[in-house]
Amino acid sequence: MPILHQMQVSGNCYKVRLAARQSGVAITLRDYGLHDGSTRKPAYLAKNPNGRVPMLEFEDGRVLPESGAILWYLSEGTPLAPADRWARAEALQWMFFEQYSHEPYIAVARFWLAFAPPEALQQKRHLVPEWHAKGNAALGVMETHLAKHEWFAGGRYSIADIALYGYTHCAADGGFDLQPYPAVRAWLQRVAAEPGHIPLAETW
């Protein structure tokens, strides 16, 4: 059974747990501490030189880092995968958008405001306004899309929705207010109502 090297509170790791559950792939979880630097130690770096979670490790020793790549791999051949060439392009458009224009502000604000030790947060507090401005810009881009579309790619629920749900649904942890984004809030409810949905806190 593949092992998901993960941190439970990480939205990037949650995306993989959610996609695995909804695509019927059994995985084992191996947890790492948020603050103990265990993913930057030699044993971990030997598997993933980039020192990050999530990483999926297969029984034959192959490893796959990067939540977007793991979502793609796990979903191939399942209803979570985008169904045709254009839907694949749309899904990747939003998955790259999430990692470049959304996660670095919304997930990072959440990490520092909700999980970092207070003395570490003090070193970063001057960055909060920029995180909020750029994170709200990303939420605005999502709102524009969702005002006209039910889902992000191919007209149906897919890994693109999972990728964006990961940190959008808990954006309040980073000090974001979703009140100005009614289409985003309605979409969050649609995602949470999908069969097999699990909350971020659920483990096994």
Place this chain on the structure above:
Amino acid sequence: MPILHQMQVSGNCYKVRLAARQSGVAITLRDYGLHDGSTRKPAYLAKNPNGRVPMLEFEDGRVLPESGAILWYLSEGTPLAPADRWARAEALQWMFFEQYSHEPYIAVARFWLAFAPPEALQQKRHLVPEWHAKGNAALGVMETHLAKHEWFAGGRYSIADIALYGYTHCAADGGFDLQPYPAVRAWLQRVAAEPGHIPLAETW
């Protein structure tokens, strides 16, 4: 013929020009200024609310932003596409790595050091050490991979190599020294020797 909305000096746009050329797809270029804010004006935002280049616009009006999504779309069915499920996962792993752990430091350092007005650079100069530290970490991850592999995904030249070549080959513009990365330098030469390769400056 699809229109690539682009800036000529952008490595993200160069990736698309290179992949289009090597996959035999004819595209028209529409150029935007680096500093005139033209991709943040209403006419552009109506097509891409995220206000970025590259964006590929098709004759039927569909638009596709995000270089990684465009590379995926253009290469489907060509030898530039990763060939099987595992190669697709490897390619996306490196393409997401590039956008999250490489481009925000190596491309951003290049933009500010090589293309920004001097007075604007002054506002950012305190960030250069962090860009260099994190960019060098990304180059180290590439070096570790390339010390044992000729290419990034599926054992052959693909869009994953194009995605990483875009800003690695011009990293010196951002003050990076590639001397400590011999495997990266050898790979850059292999990429540049591929049939149909064009340099960043080439236009049509």
